[in-house]
Amino acid sequence: MSLSSRGFLCFTLFLCSISVGLPADPFVFYDWTVDYLTASPLGIKQQVIGIEGQFPGPVLNVTTNWNVVINVKNNLDEPFLLTWNGIQQRKNSWQDGVSGTNCPIPAGWNWTYQFQVKDQIGSFFYFPSLGFQRASGGYGGIVVNNRDVIPVPFATPDGDVNLFIGDWYIKNHKELRNDLESGDSLAAPDGVLINGLGPYQFDRAVVRDGIPYQIINVEPGKTYRLRVHNVGISTSLNFRIQNHDLVLVETEGSYTVQQKYSNMDIHVGQSYSFLVTMDQNATNDYYIVASPRLFDSSNWTKPPGVAILHYSNSQGPASGPLPGLPNEFDTYFSMNQARSIRWNVSAGAARPNPQGSFRYGEITVTDVFVILNRPAELIDGKRRTTLNGISYLAPSTPLTLARQFKVPGVFKLDFPNRFMNRPAKLDASVINGTFKGFVEIIFQNNDTVVQSYHLDGYAFFVVGMDYGVWTENSRSTYNKWDGVARSTTQVFPGAWSAILVFLDNAGMWNLRSQNLDSWYLGQEVYINAVNPENDNTEVELPENTIYCGELSSLQKDQARRVNFSSAPMPLSPIDAMVKVVLVAVMVALRGVFDISGTI
Numbered sequence: 001m002s003l004s005s006r007g008f009l010c011f012t013l014f015l016c017s018i019s020v021g022l023p024a025d026p027f028v029f030y031d032w033t034v035d036y037l038t039a040s041p042l043g044i045k046q047q048v049i050g051i052e053g054q055f056p057g058p059v060l061n062v063t064t065n066w067n068v069v070i071n072v073k074n075n076l077d078e079p080f081l082l083t084w085n086g087i088q089q090r091k092n093s094w095q096d097g098v099s100g101t102n103c104p105i106p107a108g109w110n111w112t113y114q115f116q117v118k119d120q121i122g123s124f125f126y127f128p129s130l131g132f133q134r135a136s137g138g139y140g141g142i143v144v145n146n147r148d149v150i151p152v153p154f155a156t157p158d159g160d161v162n163l164f165i166g167d168w169y170i171k172n173h174k175e176l177r178n179d180l181e182s183g184d185s186l187a188a189p190d191g192v193l194i195n196g197l198g199p200y201q202f203d204r205a206v207v208r209d210g211i212p213y214q215i216i217n218v219e220p221g222k223t224y225r226l227r228v229h230n231v232g233i234s235t236s237l238n239f240r241i242q243n244h245d246l247v248l249v250e251t252e253g254s255y256t257v258q259q260k261y262s263n264m265d266i267h268v269g270q271s272y273s274f275l276v277t278m279d280q281n282a283t284n285d286y287y288i289v290a291s292p293r294l295f296d297s298s299n300w301t302k303p304p305g306v307a308i309l310h311y312s313n314s315q316g317p318a319s320g321p322l323p324g325l326p327n328e329f330d331t332y333f334s335m336n337q338a339r340s341i342r343w344n345v346s347a348g349a350a351r352p353n354p355q356g357s358f359r360y361g362e363i364t365v366t367d368v369f370v371i372l373n374r375p376a377e378l379i380d381g382k383r384r385t386t387l388n389g390i391s392y393l394a395p396s397t398p399l400t401l402a403r404q405f406k407v408p409g410v411f412k413l414d415f416p417n418r419f420m421n422r423p424a425k426l427d428a429s430v431i432n433g434t435f436k437g438f439v440e441i442i443f444q445n446n447d448t449v450v451q452s453y454h455l456d457g458y459a460f461f462v463v464g465m466d467y468g469v470w471t472e473n474s475r476s477t478y479n480k481w482d483g484v485a486r487s488t489t490q491v492f493p494g495a496w497s498a499i500l501v502f503l504d505n506a507g508m509w510n511l512r513s514q515n516l517d518s519w520y521l522g523q524e525v526y527i528n529a530v531n532p533e534n535d536n537t538e539v540e541l542p543e544n545t546i547y548c549g550e551l552s553s554l555q556k557d558q559a560r561r562v563n564f565s566s567a568p569m570p571l572s573p574i575d576a577m578v579k580v581v582l583v584a585v586m587v588a589l590r591g592v593f594d595i596s597g598t599i
């Protein structure tokens with residue numbers, strides 16, 4: 001649909017449910033078909049999830065404020081949603097693509113996301129948010145470029161490369177999901193993939209023959225931007241390139257102080273950009289390594305992820321041992337490295353609320369949450385994980401829709417500020433966010449493994465982390481000046497991490513463990529941030545909304561399987577009007593019959 005015809009619809013029908021950007025902000029349109037593919041990343045045939053026939057999927061390459069329209073066609077045999085990790089969806093949680101914001105796209109159906117990448121730059125990735133599907137792939141990169149008028153704080157690189165690193169299982173997501181459902185914890189992964197490919201055969205005794213691996217082709221003397229994403233399930237990875245320095249320049253939408261690292265620990269769900277200069281003399285190729293970090297190494301018997309950096313004038317294959325995992329036994333190494341990542345406060349770049357964010361250390365905190373996670377435990381006989389003693393149980397009706405249509409009983413705004421000494425329970429308990437509040441969240445990890453937590457809708461300031469139990473005194477150690485603003489932070493075992501976040505983005509926002517098993521078993525909560533004075537702070541309900549759960553009766557045009565070669569007509573304006581009326585009638589009926597007890 002062209003911008004002008006969309007504008008026309010808005011004017012004539014008052015049905016414009018989508019935030020139309022300024023006319024100057026371009027629209028880009030994609031059709032993405034999601035399918036199972038067969039691949040053998042570790043030398044054994046298995047089913048993976050591809051997008052447009054690719055695994056990893058295509059890179060979404062856009063510029064600040066562009067409007068993105070992606071028609072996602074679900075050719076899997078189960079429900080599907082994509083979420084856009086780190087894309088803030090300003091006032092538009094309708095497009096966030098997690099179970100609390102959207103009904104799943106049923107198998108055989110399609111659904112069109114439309115969102116603006118407002119006031120953002122940086123490196124992110126998208127992935128399937130339901131049913132453990134990320135363990136089978138379905139992920140791909142998101143690059144948000146600076147607008148031309150905003151300079152990037154480094155010379156334009158000679159190339160731009162996305163690297164997706166992640167632990168991997170030969171079992172597919174359904175088998176892994178079944179293991180978790182039946183109360184087992186996941187075994188150690190079968191390997192580490194780089195861009196959907198297995199390890200280069202650096203040692204015949206360790207890596208079997210015939211495994212395809214990633215080769216990154218480079219020119220001597222040139223500088224490349226590598227955007228490295230940990231898309232895995234639950235393993236922190238140390239990333240390094242033999243004989244080459246990594247100059248950190250950006251993480252999840254913030255330009256950092258440019259510092260040299262010989263390696264970087266990248267936790268699940270995190271994204272980093274490095275500049276790498278090809279300053280070696282190409283006597284041979286070089287290893288690119290992603291190896292398990294903070295994983296009891298006696299438990300890891302599989303090869304790490306190994307790709308190849310190939311200079312155009314290379315004299316021969318990479319050789320010798322892999323560059324070693326640095327400081328394996330220094331528990332503070334990884335934490336100190338994380339603390340050394342600083343925000344470049346003088347780099348100009350699109351960011352929401354620049355005035356607020358510059359002096360975040362001076363803003364008065366309005367609410368404090370200390371969120372405790374523990375190892376999985378039995379709740380009602382099922383093995384589950386919790387945050388503050390509550391294991392999130394996704395209701396069949398998304399929270400956004402329940403709120404919109406005032407369906408009672410779907411969720412409660414009662415998530416506790418602190419761990420309460422009471423039996424753990426399953427619930428859909430939501431944080432009652434104060435709109436425009438400035439919130440301090442401390443993640444306290446009482447588990448024995450690294451956790452990584454992500455908040456949708458925002459970038460937060462990572463102000464501190466340390467071992468031990470957080471106390472009020474811990475605040476004296478906070479970085480109140482140049483903590484980096486990002487959307488995923490690691491929390492080391494037996495340690496805490498503190499973040500500050502300005503709840504100025506109205507919506508229902510997912511806060512989750514990025515570790516897929518912890519998330520799947522219940523480490524998830526939502527923050528409801530609404531402006532009590534103004535209903536119009538949020539984008540209106542999209543006209544193509546899929547209905548499910550308590551609201552399934554509103555769904556009429558996708559009650560049959562879509563054949564993608566002859567997809568159904570979109571809702572006609574008349575149908576849409578009928579839908580609005582139906583909804584109004586239904587809401588009114590709910591009021592009359594007060595069916596809250598039955599939900």
Ligand SMILES: *[C@@H]1O[C@H](CO)[C@@H](O)[C@H](O)[C@H]1NC(C)=O
Nearest residue numbers: 059060061062063143145160
């Ligand atoms: C991504 O978009 C930018 C800006 O439009 C362009 O310069 C760049 O070549 C694109 N990159 C790729 C890999 O297509």
Ligand SMILES: *[C@@H]1O[C@H](CO)[C@@H](O)[C@H](O)[C@H]1NC(C)=O
Nearest residue numbers: 071110111112544567569570
């Ligand atoms: C499904 O795809 C068709 C085109 O293939 C499109 O016209 C329609 O709007 C899409 N449906 C939704 C709900 O996005």
Ligand SMILES: *[C@@H]1O[C@H](CO)[C@@H](O)[C@H](O)[C@H]1NC(C)=O
Nearest residue numbers: 153256257258344346347348
């Ligand atoms: C920070 O950004 C500024 C402005 O773009 C740039 O000139 C400077 O080199 C950067 N500083 C560091 C330490 O990275």
Ligand SMILES: *[C@@H]1O[C@H](CO)[C@@H](O)[C@H](O)[C@H]1NC(C)=O
Nearest residue numbers: 243279280281282283284315
């Ligand atoms: C460059 O190559 C020579 C062999 O041709 C080697 O001896 C030397 O160590 C190399 N230098 C660097 C900096 O790698």
Ligand SMILES: *[C@@H]1O[C@H](CO)[C@@H](O)[C@H](O)[C@H]1NC(C)=O
Nearest residue numbers: 294295296297298299448449
């Ligand atoms: C390693 O294995 C031991 C024994 O099976 C187990 O107790 C420990 O939790 C494992 N460590 C990790 C990090 O998985």
Ligand SMILES: *[C@@H]1O[C@H](CO)[C@@H](O)[C@H](O)[C@H]1NC(C)=O
Nearest residue numbers: 412413414432433434435532
């Ligand atoms: C949520 O917080 C607002 C104040 O921000 C308060 O007025 C409201 O009563 C709270 N709701 C619940 C259910 O606690």
Ligand SMILES: *[C@@H]1O[C@H](CO)[C@@H](O)[C@H](O)[C@H]1NC(C)=O
Nearest residue numbers: 372374419445446468469494
């Ligand atoms: C969390 O761990 C700390 C340190 O081991 C311990 O003092 C505290 O009691 C634990 N809290 C809970 C709720 O398990």
